[in-house]
Each structure stands twice: as C-alpha cells, then as structure tokens.
Amino acid sequence: MASNFRRSAALAAAVALGLGLSCGAQAELRKFDMTIEEFDFEVAPGLTTKVWAYDGQVPGPLIHVREGDDVEVTVQNNTTMSHTIHFHGTYQTGTWQMDGVPDVSQRAIEPGDSFTYRFVADKPGSLWYHCHVNTAEHIDLRGMWGPMIVDPKKPTRLEKQVTRDAILMFAGWDSSVAQDYGKNGVPNRVLDYFSINGKSHPGNQPIRVKEGDVLRLRLYAPNSPVAFHLHGHDALVTHKDGLPLANPYPVDVLAMQSGERYDLIVHMNNPGIWMAHDHIEEHTTSAGKEGGGQMLVVEYEGVEHPEWYMWKDHEYDPDFYMSESLKKPYGKHDNPSFRGIDPEG
Numbered sequence: 001m002a003s004n005f006r007r008s009a010a011l012a013a014a015v016a017l018g019l020g021l022s023c024g025a026q027a028e029l030r031k032f033d034m035t036i037e038e039f040d041f042e043v044a045p046g047l048t049t050k051v052w053a054y055d056g057q058v059p060g061p062l063i064h065v066r067e068g069d070d071v072e073v074t075v076q077n078n079t080t081m082s083h084t085i086h087f088h089g090t091y092q093t094g095t096w097q098m099d100g101v102p103d104v105s106q107r108a109i110e111p112g113d114s115f116t117y118r119f120v121a122d123k124p125g126s127l128w129y130h131c132h133v134n135t136a137e138h139i140d141l142r143g144m145w146g147p148m149i150v151d152p153k154k155p156t157r158l159e160k161q162v163t164r165d166a167i168l169m170f171a172g173w174d175s176s177v178a179q180d181y182g183k184n185g186v187p188n189r190v191l192d193y194f195s196i197n198g199k200s201h202p203g204n205q206p207i208r209v210k211e212g213d214v215l216r217l218r219l220y221a222p223n224s225p226v227a228f229h230l231h232g233h234d235a236l237v238t239h240k241d242g243l244p245l246a247n248p249y250p251v252d253v254l255a256m257q258s259g260e261r262y263d264l265i266v267h268m269n270n271p272g273i274w275m276a277h278d279h280i281e282e283h284t285t286s287a288g289k290e291g292g293g294q295m296l297v298v299e300y301e302g303v304e305h306p307e308w309y310m311w312k313d314h315e316y317d318p319d320f321y322m323s324e325s326l327k328k329p330y331g332k333h334d335n336p337s338f339r340g341i342d343p344e345g
C-alpha cells in the first residue's frame with residue numbers, strides 16, 4: 001500500500017505544481033468526494049422507499065476512470081447507520097485495507113464520520129461499488145450500489161467499434177419494509193417491485209439508436225437474478241464481470257445471478273421499436289400487477305411512433321442509461337434523474 005500512497009502523493013504534488021500530467025497514456029489521480037444520504041426514493045408510483053443513497057441517488061453516481069489510475073474517494077456518512085464502500089471487482093493489490101468490508105478490512109464508517117479510499121484502478125471493465133455493511137438490507141433494499149467503469153488500456157477490437165454505450169442496473173425491492181430501516185436486521189425479503197436504474201416501467205426510458213450503431217449494453221444485477229432479452233437482435237456477449245471473453249458468443253437471452261455483470265455488443269441493423277425485458281416473469285410486474293418492472297424499449301431513429309405506442313409522448317432523457325455521462329471526461333458523474341428526495345426538504 002505504501003508504494004501506492006507514494007505514487008498518489010507524487011501525482012498530487014505534480015498536479016498541484018501544474019505540471020499537467022494530462023498525457024493519455026499516463027495514470028492520473030482521480031479524486032472524488034461522495035456523501036451517503038438518508039433519502040426517500042420513488043421506484044414506481046406505488047413505491048417510495050427509504051434508501052441510503054450515495055450522493056443522494058440510486059444508482060449511485062457513475063465513477064469513470066482509466067485502467068491504472070489512482071483513485072481517491074472520500075465518503076461522508078450523513079445517515080444514522082454505519083456504511084462502507086466496496087469497489088467490487090478491483091484487485092486492491094497491496095491495498096486490502098481499502099476493500100470496504102466492515103470488521104475485516106476496516107471499521108465501518110460511523111454516522112457523521114468520513115473515510116478516504118485510495119487504490120489503483122487495477123482491473124478494467126464494468127465494475128461497480130456497493131456498501132458492505134449488512135448487505136441483505138443495504139444492497140438489497142436500500143439502493144447502495146452504483147457503476148464504476150474502468151476503461152482498459154488495450155480495448156478489444158469489438159469494443160473499439162462501439163458507437164453507443166448504456167449502463168443498465170436491474171434491482172428488486174420489497175415494499176413491505178420500504179418505510180422501516182432494519183437497524184442491522186436481515187429482512188426476510190419478498191421482492192415485489194423491480195427497476196432498471198432505479199425506476200420501474202413505464203417510469204424509465206427508452207434507449208434510442210440509429211441504424212448502424214454498435215450498441216454496448218453493460219448489464220448489472222446488484223441484488224437479484226435477471227434473464228435479459230432484447231427482441232429482434234442477437235447480442236454478442238463480450239465481457240463477463242469486466243473481463244473480455246476469449247470467444248464472444250451470441251445470445252438472445254442472457255441469464256445473470258446477483259453480483260454479475262455482462263457486457264453485450266449489439267449491431268443495430270433491424271430498424272423498429274423493440275421490447276427489451278427481464279424474462280423472469282414476476283420481474284415485469286409491480287406489486288403483482290403486470291406492465292411494470294424491468295422492461296424498456298429500444299427505439300430506432302426514423303421509425304414513426306404509432307398513435308397507440310405506449311411511449312408515444314414520453315419525455316426523453318438521453319442520460320438515463322448514462323450514455324451521455326460516459327462520453328464526458330473521466331470523473332464522477334452525478335445524474336439528476338437518479339436523485340432521491342430529502343425528507344427534511
């Protein structure tokens with residue numbers, strides 16, 4: 001760990017001196033401040049739940065860095081419970097104390113306290129971060145998860161072709177405990193609401209593409225299984241848990257277990273308006289009623305929306321799948337669409 005700290009310190013000093021280590025090939029120091037907030041969060045019209053939210057949002061903010069970067073995240077706990085951040089997928093080589101597991105690698109961050117995580121982004125790909133305190137509640141019921149994308153130093157031939165990038169984080173929720181924090185309990189959860197990037201259909205968004213796009217879907221299953229199906233296309237599975245596959249393979253349904261990530265690359269060569277959904281049938285319901293949950297639509301530009309189309313006049317948010325944030329310079333990117341409600345106003 002000492003050598004990493006020395007490298008961070010040297011980089012910080014260099015930046016402070018204005019030496020401008022901006023060469024794309026150089027590792028950079030990426031410093032972020034984050035808070036954890038005790039917020040309410042609306043998943044669907046029938047479900048507003050209490051969350052502990054990184055930067056007040058679900059999913060948490062996008063962390064986007066480059067392989068080899070030094071990452072420094074200072075997190076301030078503004079809630080009434082203890083938390084940590086585990087950067088899921090990073091090797092934490094020489095920095096095991098930064099692994100975010102309470103009573104194993106650190107003391108949990110008490111209410112009102114802060115903690116600084118320092119590590120090297122030593123594993124590229126679609127990573128994520130989550131709390132590691134009482135995960136049955138903090139991950140499963142309180143929205144304590146967010147994406148961390150680490151761009152590889154050597155992208156694969158396939159990923160170099162990508163023209164559009166989207167992050168989809170699927171999650172289930174238990175409305176019976178929505179209003180009551182568990183206080184270190186392990187709720188016997190029964191998931192009855194389901195979301196993509198925190199919202200149930202139809203409160204989520206379409207993905208808009210144009211013919212000829214090469215779409216990369218970064219799929220995450222933070223807390224429950226998913227069987228993802230995009231109509232009208234085969235998708236090439238190119239990465240598993242951030243790592244490129246030696247032999248990418250085509251699927252039309254992709255099964256994921258909790259914690260898994262898969263990257264799919266899809267050639268958008270079939271203009272239309274296409275459903276994409278979780279094929280675990282109860283995951284496309286809200287409180288047992290059909291028509292909610294983990295569904296979205298992929299809309300091709302130039303295809304007319306019929307009068308009866310369910311999202312005919314849907315207000316479009318181009319960053320709902322973080323496609324716009326992923327084009328921004330490296331950094332931490334908050335997203336107003338994911339922000340919860342401060343119960344104290």
Ligand SMILES: [Cu+2]
Binds near residue numbers: 052131144
């Ligand atoms: Cu927590």
